[in-house]
Amino acid sequence: MHWFANPARFVRLADRILPVAMLLCFGLFATGLYWALILSPADYQQGSSVRIMYVHVPSAYMAMFCYLVMAAAGFSTLVWRHPLADVAGKAVAPIGLAFTGLALATGSLWGKPMWGAWWVWDARLTSVLVLFFLYLGYLAIWGAFDDRSKAARAAAILALVGVINLPIIKFSVDWWTTLHQPASLFRADGPRIDPSMRPPLYLMLAAFQTYFVVIFLWRMKAGLAALKLQALGAMPSPKQNHEQRHDQHHEQNLATRTEEAL
């Protein structure tokens, strides 16, 4: 992992992974969506609205996966002060927020025909809603600090407190009430979903995962580029004000000469 401590090395690796991941992502989405929306059978009770599942389940899974990535990034920020961990945490949070929002939206759209209501205070919906709030808090704390490294560590502490709390919240909400169907894909005794619906669902899960890889690497590269620009003085950090602009010009000349070194 410390091999990646050099951002330039990371960017080189990312540039090698990105084209492959992008190709995979397009391929998986094309086959997955075709299979899910056209080839796969309609449910005998739910009709075609069961097809919402092929978007809903992967986004709910990605919502949790992103939080785990965020917490892992927070852990390596605090323990190893890994230079890329801050960038990773900041890169992954909006992706997770988007997937959580997508899971809530598709869940709501699925709930209307199935349960007869756009929103039901059932255990799973509620815990995903809480997850959404945790993402918002994480992003808010990134925005609250002027000092980037302090923001990174405060956000990391919050992500870790959140990841310890997530199972408790999940458990307490389950205790509170349940109307949602119990877990049917990831079970100890094997999936309980009809075999004909499994392949498109797995394809969609893989498609979402590769989509995450593409966006995550893009955001990491963008974050690193922004850091580099900030170090070169070309982009004002939030703390700098306009009066400092004119010596930035001087710094920039200096910076172009030292860019190789960086």
Place this chain on the structure above:
Amino acid sequence: MLRAFFILMMRDIGLSYKQGGAAGLVIAFYAVAISLFPFGVGPDSAILARIAGGVLWIAALLSALLSLDRLFQADYEDGTLDALALGPLPLPLVVLAKALAHWLAMLLPLVILSPLFGLMLHLEAQALPTLFLALLIGTPALSLLGAVAAGLTVAVRRGGALIALLVLPLYIPTLIFGVGAVDAVDGLASVSANLNFLGGLSLMFAVLGPLATAGALRLAME
């Protein structure tokens, strides 16, 4: 070390009842917030009795929240926190002392008053002792978790609204088990199971909360 712990705790309790301390205001807020509910949902005693447990718990959460932004703020601004960090007491224990002081000064009075408000909301008489016990066991978790958010936002200007966003989602398990205990008095669920979970939450955050808060305060003091 134990002596330093108690001196710090007594100092904080004393400060919250002196002029400029918020303890009185928090109690007043609790009373006003609860009395808003009958205006909101109507004076029907059956409805009020049904929601009383939730109302009292949510009012307690919001009262705790109201006083959290001052938990470390004053000590951070005048440098007392730096002195405490250098003192004989490890920083997590400083946090624990201050969180306990917050609970004793701000939340314990609410817990003691809660049966009275329960009566006003027509809560059944047999549910009142459970309500009192649930609040007594569960509210320390509010101070301990709140300390984490207060520590994270101590160096942030206008941190008050941020604290609410950070801490309220984390209060949900305490709220669920707290209200669960009060609602379980009708015999459909187990009161003691809910109380056990509340105690477990308070004890867990007594360990994890001060550690996380100490980390947050250290980075604020850099």
